[in-house]
Amino acid sequence: MNILVCIKQVPDTETKIKLGGTGIDTAGIKWIMNPYDEFAVEEALKLKAAKPETQVHVLTVGPKARAVEALRTALAMGADEGAVIDAPETLDNYNIAKAIAAASKTLGEFGILLSGKSAIDDNNFSVGQMVAAFLDIPHVTSVSKADYTEKGALLEREIEGGAKEIIEVEFPAMITANKGLNTPRYASLPGIMKAKKKVIKELALTDCGVDVANIKVKYTNFELPSDRPPVQMISGEPQEQAQKLVQLLRQEAKVI
Amino acid sequence: MAKILVFIESANNKIKKSSLELLSATTGNEVAAILIGDNVSTVAQGLKNYPVQKAFVFNNAALKDYNSSYYFSCFEQAIKKFSPDLVLASGSMAAKDLLPRVAAKFDGGIAGDCVGLKISGTKVEARRPLYSGKVLATAEFTDASKIKVVLMRPNQLPQPAEGASNCEITEETFTAPATKVRVKEVVKSSSAKPDLTEAGVIVSGGRGMKGPEHFKLLEDLAETIGATVGASRAVVDAGWVPHAMQVGQTGKTVAPNLYIAAGISGAIQHMAGMGSSKVIVAINKDPEAPIFKKATYGIVGDAFEILPKLKEEFSKLLSH
Numbered sequence: 001m002n003i004l005v006c007i008k009q010v011p012d013t014e015t016k017i018k019l020g021g022t023g024i025d026t027a028g029i030k031w032i033m034n035p036y037d038e039f040a041v042e043e044a045l046k047l048k049a050a051k052p053e054t055q056v057h058v059l060t061v062g063p064k065a066r067a068v069e070a071l072r073t074a075l076a077m078g079a080d081e082g083a084v085i086d087a088p089e090t091l092d093n094y095n096i097a098k099a100i101a102a103a104s105k106t107l108g109e110f111g112i113l114l115s116g117k118s119a120i121d122d123n124n125f126s127v128g129q130m131v132a133a134f135l136d137i138p139h140v141t142s143v144s145k146a147d148y149t150e151k152g153a154l155l156e157r158e159i160e161g162g163a164k165e166i167i168e169v170e171f172p173a174m175i176t177a178n179k180g181l182n183t184p185r186y187a188s189l190p191g192i193m194k195a196k197k198k199v200i201k202e203l204a205l206t207d208c209g210v211d212v213a214n215i216k217v218k219y220t221n222f223e224l225p226s227d228r229p230p231v232q233m234i235s236g237e238p239q240e241q242a243q244k245l246v247q248l249l250r251q252e253a254k255v256i
Numbered sequence: 257m258a259k260i261l262v263f264i265e266s267a268n269n270k271i272k273k274s275s276l277e278l279l280s281a282t283t284g285n286e287v288a289a290i291l292i293g294d295n296v297s298t299v300a301q302g303l304k305n306y307p308v309q310k311a312f313v314f315n316n317a318a319l320k321d322y323n324s325s326y327y328f329s330c331f332e333q334a335i336k337k338f339s340p341d342l343v344l345a346s347g348s349m350a351a352k353d354l355l356p357r358v359a360a361k362f363d364g365g366i367a368g369d370c371v372g373l374k375i376s377g378t379k380v381e382a383r384r385p386l387y388s389g390k391v392l393a394t395a396e397f398t399d400a401s402k403i404k405v406v407l408m409r410p411n412q413l414p415q416p417a418e419g420a421s422n423c424e425i426t427e428e429t430f431t432a433p434a435t436k437v438r439v440k441e442v443v444k445s446s447s448a449k450p451d452l453t454e455a456g457v458i459v460s461g462g463r464g465m466k467g468p469e470h471f472k473l474l475e476d477l478a479e480t481i482g483a484t485v486g487a488s489r490a491v492v493d494a495g496w497v498p499h500a501m502q503v504g505q506t507g508k509t510v511a512p513n514l515y516i517a518a519g520i521s522g523a524i525q526h527m528a529g530m531g532s533s534k535v536i537v538a539i540n541k542d543p544e545a546p547i548f549k550k551a552t553y554g555i556v557g558d559a560f561e562i563l564p565k566l567k568e569e570f571s572k573l574l575s576h
Contacts, residue, residue, distance in 0.1 A: 014524060017390040093356075097360060120506075123369050123386070130359065133357040152436075159350075161449065164445075166443070217401065220396050225389065234554065235556075238558070245553055249537070256514065
């Protein structure tokens with residue numbers, strides 16, 4: 001059974017974000033693979049290790065010149081083949097999912113689709129489920145433990161207040177990964193060398209039936225959040241500090 | 257005027273606070289609620305105190321626990337009957353799992369984790385933090401979006417005004433669809449506290465707590481003020497507490513009225529998760545800790561000494 005892992009390239013958290021034009025200024029940003037997608041790639045590689053005939057494909061949607069770097073990272077970790085759907089920065093999650101769903105059919109036959117539960121840049125938590133919807137297959141999100149069988153998997157996902165849900169799903173299915181599912185490996189030097197020779201296919205949005213005029217959500221009015229007022233330091237002995245703080249929380253901040 | 261379908265969720269036979277909040281953003285529109293679960297008929301009656309015109313109630317033992325294909329079929333039924341312009345929900349685990357599917361199936365866009373919402377006519381704009389809260393932007397739904405789906409971050413909207421409404425409550429028939437995804441078991445947690453994402457008050461601990469045994473200090477304080485306990489990534493990675501308690505980029509995004517951070521230095525990934533808390537209290541030994549740059553109130557000191565004193569002071573105050 002072959003696996004398709006959908007990954008996204010995102011700005012590194014430590015990167016300073018500046019505004020430019022009608023969005024953010026992407027010059028000087030350090031790009032990384034979305035951290036949750038690393039769990040998805042690792043999960044596919046674990047499955048491949050158990051069943052070596054498994055082929056692991058990685059797919060990304062984004063401006064191809066930079067997005068291929070995320071694919072190279074996944075290929076260096078051990079994925080077999082990569083594909084990039086060249087798309088503008090501003091493509092919305094609906095159309096990203098639509099493109100992935102269409103591409104998944106041309107790239108091969110996949111029993112398992114994997115992705116991170118959300119991307120840390122737009123924090124949307126939606127592409128995996130939308131891909132599943134377009135393909136008419138089940139989805140299970142935010143999975144932190146998985147046991148696989150021939151026909152499906154038994155998955156554990158975290159729900160509210162630390163409660164957990166154990167879900168049985170039949171393949172083909174979309175699974176989105178949460179932290180805790182595994183520990184992603186680092187790409188080895190031989191892995192990096194091998195990755196350079198691996199195939200990266202290029203697809204256009206039009207190949208995937210996506211029309212950019214059909215964008216459902218666009219982002220406007222970018223602004224930097226206003227600075228918080230400076231901190232009020234509370235001095236004194238611990239007893240005094242506690243007293244003052246409780247007083248301030250009651251009388252000034254009015255939150256208690 | 258827009259037609260809005262609001263996902264009303266309940267816990268312990270009560271409408272969740274995070275669901276009620278949504279109704280403060282829908283005033284002046286045609287509002288219908290959707291309630292799904294087992295024994296939710298009485299819960300639905302509670303909607304008669306709010307400006308909701310209609311409620312679709314799916315009451316069935318099979319709907320006790322969230323199941324994506326069952327809940328989707330309920331939404332499908334309600335959407336076909338009501339044809340909403342906008343589907344509105346709080347960013348609960350169920351909503352985050354389900355509503356992207358709803359958006360895709362009904363040819364619409366989705367904006368999750370929103371902190372502001374503007375509805376004028378059928379035009380919908382949602383304010384969202386992006387890039388770990390370093391930027392704010394408006395998600396604007398275009399005309400190509402046949403349905404608009406918005407998930408609000410809890411604690412961002414005020415509670416709605418109460419007042420009797422003529423909410424027409426209809427019990428809908430649920431027929432279980434064929435499904436390839438089944439909930440085998442739900443392992444409940446022992447905590448009766450609200451989830452971190454919905455909590456109004458959070459007490460969080462970091463590496464400065466020195467070991468899992470000292471989290472008792474945080475739990476004691478949390479008990480006194482009705483808070484939920486959170487943690488930084490470092491202590492989750494060290495295995496002191498489960499991942500469900502992690503606040504931050506690879507944990508939960510929270511927005512309580514009060515966030516008390518004890519022994520947390522304030523890495524950017526942590527700030528990404530708690531930066532929009534209304535009031536932040538930082539207790540740290542290191543006066544240079546970055547958390548003080550974000551905090552409302554700061555105490556340079558030993559959390560082991562401060563936390564018990566705080567508990568004492570809060571007890572005094574709250575017992576009056």
